[in-house]
Amino acid sequence: MTATLDDRIVFEDVSKFYGEVLGVNQVHLSIPPGITTLVGPNGSGKTTLMNLMTGLVRPSRGRVSVLGIPPGQPERLFRIAGYCTQFDAFPRALTGYQFLYSFLRVHGMGDLQAHQFSFKALERVGMVEAAHRRIAAYSKGMRQRIKLAQAISHQPAVLVLDEPLNGLDPMARAETIALFRVLAREGSHVIISSHILHEVDQVSDQVILLSNGYVVAEGQIQAVRGEMHLEHPLQVLVRCNNPSLLASRVFAQDHVAEVKLHSDRLGLLVTTRDPNRFYELVNQMVLEGTIDVESVAPTDDDVHSVYEYLIGNEGGAA
């Protein structure tokens, strides 16, 4: 599929200042469909970026468009977009069902359609049984799920989720991640901010790494990692029948920075600035019949490692 501006979320030189405080600065992004995760420490600009794409705040400079629609036109934007914010607050005196139904009516839906869409969303987040209880009596996890239900209730093509896994128990987390995958497979843009990096890693098609209001990296995580090989050589674990022989061959390579024998002596940890040449060497040895390889896997090409290398501890806890 050819990507056009009308199927992307686009930031063009966007900056946002809250008075003299920097929110985000000089952001250029073009986000394709799929699951995109915003990763960064507290205060790095993740929520500001989400608020900008949904029009809750306006850019101080630059332009934002969501599938070709400017966020300043909520009457158009929220026909195709839903946003689950991090605010743990709800309109007073409503049950979960009333919350969904009422806002679907605000969308302009009729009684029956609003009712059907409400229950469909409640089913997707597993909240049907609690639908007629007051939100004020919900647990933190239930409130998180009812917010998610409200964001997806009108079946948006763009779903923006600020820390959507907060407060969920492990089972609900797994179900929610599965739901994100389904939505992404259906062609939606799913934009997630999360500080739980291993979950981000499982679910993301691409990541946007933020630090101090700047986008420090974006794209598929392996591609981002690939651009860092010179500064941060890739560590690869090779499990094979003769790690010592492999080590002796690898030592002779100029791109190899470090070689360590795995503690179980059945694997070799190789740190290389040129993974492609290293993989070629392994292939060659396999073809020569000098080693039998069980597996070859990078150990630091995940979001966590990229995050550590690019952002480290500069922004506090992520």
Added chain:
Amino acid sequence: MSGRLPWALWWTQTLAILRLEMRKNFAGKRAIPVYLLAAAPVLLFGAHAVLSPNCEHCDPGRTGIVYAGVFQLFVLRLAIFFGCVAIFMNLFRGEVLEKSLHYYFLAPVRREVLVVGKYLSGLVTTVLLFGLGTLLSYLILCAHLASVKNTELFAGPALSHLGAYLGVTALACLGYGAVFLVMGLFFRNPIIPAVAVLIWESITVFLPPLLKKISVIFYLESLCPVEIPYRGGSAIFAISADPTPAWIAIPGLLGLTVLVILLASLRIRRTEINYGAE
């Protein structure tokens, strides 16, 4: 997309907002003071009827002036005033403090429609509550007088006076509602400007005719069916002015409301969600 404006959608959305907001206006602890304010004249005239069943001093003219006094000095200047402060100021300000305004901002609804829907919800709520208070208190007064004097329930101009009081009640909610809606949007702490409005509305009786006209209460009192005579010390300083005719007062209040709603719409279009700064 055709160039025609989607009036049907806007109307549907306005009604949806109205329903949602009415639920919030009538429920919760915040509504209790409004109920008490609306019920106060009913309790007052009810207590009078119970405590003075024979009411030797009662006569239609005197009773009419007493009701006019209570209506103008308490119902209009205090009960409806503070009722509108509680309801209209919180339509937006309350949602900002409760961090729930963003749900509306994340719906495909024009901000102008949101303002109109919220304003109408406040108007319907206050007109219902204070209209009911006015109706019941007047009915109690008429019933008491009718039983004492052994006359019909609506003797003389009582029924037309009731209609006028109900109309003034609705206009008071309309005018004060518009003023406090916009204050809730423009001021971070709207209580201070509300107190300023209260003081201004209270001293209009002592102001020259031109300044009197820059108030809501002047037009409302002009529409009341019975004028209250000023007596005692305050009468020395009171400056009388010809009441504004209904054909000016009513469109004037409606015009003020439209103007204020336009102002509120402009403001809300530029409003960002930044609860952290509140």
